[in-house]
Structures are given as structure tokens and as C-alpha cells.
Amino acid sequence: MVTGGAGYIGSHVVGAFGLVGLPTVVLDDLSSGHRGFVPDEVPLVEGSILDTDLVARTLAEHDVVGVVHLAGFKYAGVSVDRPLHTYEQNVTGTAHLLEAMAAQGVQNIVFSSSAATYGTPDVDLVTEETPTAPESPYGESKLIGEWLLRDQGRAAGLRHTSLRYFNVVGSATTDLYDTSPHNLFPLVLEALAAGRTPRINGTDYATPDGTCVRDYIHVADLADAHVAAARTLADGGTLQRVYNLGSGDGVSVRQIMDAMARVTGIDFTPDEAPRRPGDPARIVASGEAAARDLGWTMRHSLDDMVRSAWEARQAH
Structure with missing residues (x-):
């Protein structure tokens, strides 16, 4: 099950599962996702995810063996003005998801975390050992989400890993876009499309x-x-609690x-402010x-990222 699977990143994750022949079910409240981003066969x-009964029924009815958890309120800046909403969606929602998983005996989860957990690190290169110091309710909520997985792992044997990443760009297909x-x-x-200067x-x-x-x-x-993380957990492999998905140079x-x-x-010559x-x-x-x-590699160049994003933007 992919929570938030109708969103920009989630729909790409669903597509990646499809490419390796693994069926998925999407749970999404469509607050920022799009029904059209979900393939017809999914x-x-x-x-x-706040609806524990619905989550539990979905897990049972679709014989779910693992979860990729991307659903949440992801805007760090806005979270400063809406802390209660952010915590409800990202912390309470994750707790309800884990409760439903425990009730249905689903023991594998990959959590979409964030580099916002690090705040403003005073190092040239962030590693998994870099201290966390989130500076927004969003970053704090993602770190608490990691703690929930950790504690449920200790208490109930939950198999989990959290992937921290930074700026996600581009498109794998013109049907999906940010x-x-x-x-x-x-x-x-x-x-650029509107004739304005960035x-x-x-x-x-x-x-x-x-x-x-x-x-x-x-x-x-x-x-x-x-997908690599989810397959490793499903196959009984062992993963670190947290991984950074970084480029190493920026x-x-x-x-x-x-x-x-x-x-x-x-x-164009960009305006400077x-x-x-x-x-x-x-960072x-x-x-x-x-x-x-996880076999993580940066297979796309900067020009690839821009080109795919631009083609998707033009298509819509």
C-alpha cells in the first residue's frame, strides 16, 4: 500500500512498483494528490490515514504485505503557521497507520522522511550520523514519525526504514508532474511559461x-x-533505521x-533579490x-531533471 500514492512523488513510486511487477493499492485523501495520477489498474x-478503520480494511481487503508511507502535509514554511494541522496529519496520522498495521499483522514499512529533520547542519556533507535539529513543525513531525517507527519496532517487531531526502524534481513521464x-x-x-523572469x-x-x-x-x-527498500524488507533483509538519498555534491x-x-x-537573466x-x-x-x-544511484543529470520537468509542464 502506498499512502499518498496520488501525489507527485507517490505516483512515481506506484509506477516504479508496476515496472517490477509488484501490485499496489493507493490510499490518498486527494487533498494535494490527483486521481488522474493513479493508473487505471491500481x-x-x-x-x-487518520481513519484507522479504513486503513485496516484496506490492508485486509488487498492482502497488503508492506507499506510505503508518503501521505502527509509537506510544506515546511506553511507548517510554521499551521503547526496543529501539521502534527495531526504527520504525527497522529502516522500513529493511526501503525495502529492499523499492527491490527492486521503488516510488519514492513518504508517511511518518506525529510532532510528537514537536520535543520541547518554546520557540516559540508550531511551523513546519517549528523545530529538532527529540525527548525519547523514539518521537520519536527517527520523526525517524530521516525521515532514512532523506531519505538513500534522495539515494541512489536515492526520492520522499517526511513528515507531522508532533499529537493525532488523532474518527471518520469509527462503524465506526472510537480x-x-x-x-x-x-x-x-x-x-518561464508565462513570460516572467524567474x-x-x-x-x-x-x-x-x-x-x-x-x-x-x-x-x-x-x-x-x-521500491528497493520495500523489497528488501519484504524479503527479510536488514536495513539501517535511516538513509539519506543525497547527491554528495549538490x-x-x-x-x-x-x-x-x-x-x-x-x-533570460534571473532577477536577484x-x-x-x-x-x-x-545543505x-x-x-x-x-x-x-539500496543500490541508490543518481542516474539523471541536471539537464535530464530540467528537461523532463519542462516536457511535463508543456504537456499540461
């Missing part, structure tokens, strides 16, 4: 070109990692703008542990 149960109103790629592409916030950071450096990973690569905002101009063929409060200069993670245990 059952879609419309509802919330509809977030807050993410950099859709914001830039929407501006903007860089902050050009005086202590980075090679003065703009923020982040991890950007293609959604198809991310989806493959979720990409700057200006490099993204250059790639956007190069790939789209739209020549002051820094936004709270934006660290660099980049090592993906070495995930490469070792």
Missing part, C-alpha cells in the same frame, strides 16, 4: 557562485530507492537557472549508505 481508496506551489522547479517553469533569492552566500547549494534528485531515482540555484535557460531555449530568512548557504548529503544497501 486500486485507489480515497480516504485519510504541482506544488512552493517548490523551485515548478515556480521557475511556470514563470528570481534568485540571495546571491551573497559563501558558495562558489554566491547562491544557495542544495541536493536535487530526480523523482524516478527516488522512486526506485523506495547544485546551486544559479546552476539551475543556467540549466533552465539551456534546456528550454528561453534566454535579497536572501530569505532561514535559508542556509549549503548537501552523502548517499553512500543508500548506495551500499
